[in-house]
Amino acid sequence: MAPAPKPEILAAFEAAKGFMPMHEGLALYAAAVEAGRLGLPLLEVGTYCGRSTILLADAAREAGVTALTVDHHRGSEEQQPGWEYHDPETVDPEIGLMDTLPTFRRTLHRAGLEEHVVALVGRSPQVAKVWGGPLGLVFIDGGHTDEHANADYEGWAPHVADGGLLVIHDVFPDPKDEFTGQAPYRIYLRALESGAFTEVSVTESLRVLKRTGTGV
Numbered sequence: 001m002a003p004a005p006k007p008e009i010l011a012a013f014e015a016a017k018g019f020m021p022m023h024e025g026l027a028l029y030a031a032a033v034e035a036g037r038l039g040l041p042l043l044e045v046g047t048y049c050g051r052s053t054i055l056l057a058d059a060a061r062e063a064g065v066t067a068l069t070v071d072h073h074r075g076s077e078e079q080q081p082g083w084e085y086h087d088p089e090t091v092d093p094e095i096g097l098m099d100t101l102p103t104f105r106r107t108l109h110r111a112g113l114e115e116h117v118v119a120l121v122g123r124s125p126q127v128a129k130v131w132g133g134p135l136g137l138v139f140i141d142g143g144h145t146d147e148h149a150n151a152d153y154e155g156w157a158p159h160v161a162d163g164g165l166l167v168i169h170d171v172f173p174d175p176k177d178e179f180t181g182q183a184p185y186r187i188y189l190r191a192l193e194s195g196a197f198t199e200v201s202v203t204e205s206l207r208v209l210k211r212t213g214t215g216v
């Protein structure tokens with residue numbers, strides 16, 4: 001049976017603000033537990049308020065590794081004021097821009113997982129450029145434009161260790177099912193076409209790929 005988080009972790013996950021549905025979250029957790037066996041850090045692109053981070057952090061704690069999570073905390077295009085996925089609670093009233101970092105910090109604190117996570121606050125391609133080491137898992141859940149999704153793929157996929165996992169969220173092969181664009185689907189295809197990754201599971205819009213080759 002796939003490993004599942006403890007009830008208190010699931011409760012913290014359900015209480016957290018964010019966009020990761022339970023069913024896909026459980027698949028992400030199972031992938032993170034498997035990848036944790038490599039003894040390498042697990043990295044997420046797209047922290048938002050820390051909902052999915054809870055699952056990576058709990059798997060990291062179990063494995064004795066660190067979860068890393070990257071976000072500039074200013075929100076994606078579709079999360080800005082006036083757009084469909086906007087949440088007014090995420091706006092910093094002093095400067096009038098989104099800032100999801102304080103909510104993220106509360107989420108992790110409440111879940112008791114602060115010490116298992118390193119938050120990298122910045123633009124994903126810029127962080128990727130200064131990141132040197134191999135990763136057990138890369139979870140891409142950041143910006144949904146082609147520019148952002150491609151940069152996430154190009155910046156982070158090369159760091160996935162042999163046998164490590166590349167997980168992509170919001171993969172919608174059918175344009176009628178997508179809400180924020182098909183860029184995640186296109187990087188998923190890129191990963192498969194590269195020959196470096198093989199698909200291991202599909203859970204709704206969550207795809208888990210394993211590095212089985214080189215070339216990326």
Ligand code: SAH
Nearest residue numbers: 018019020046048052071072075124142143
């Ligand atoms: N994983 C979250 C949802 C992430 S939403 C959950 O489980 O709820 C996408 C996030 O990606 C937003 O917080 C946005 O700020 C971030 N993001 C978008 N483009 C980015 C970029 N280029 N660099 C860093 N973060 C980015």
Ligand code: MG
Nearest residue numbers: 019141169170
């Ligand atoms: Mg998502």
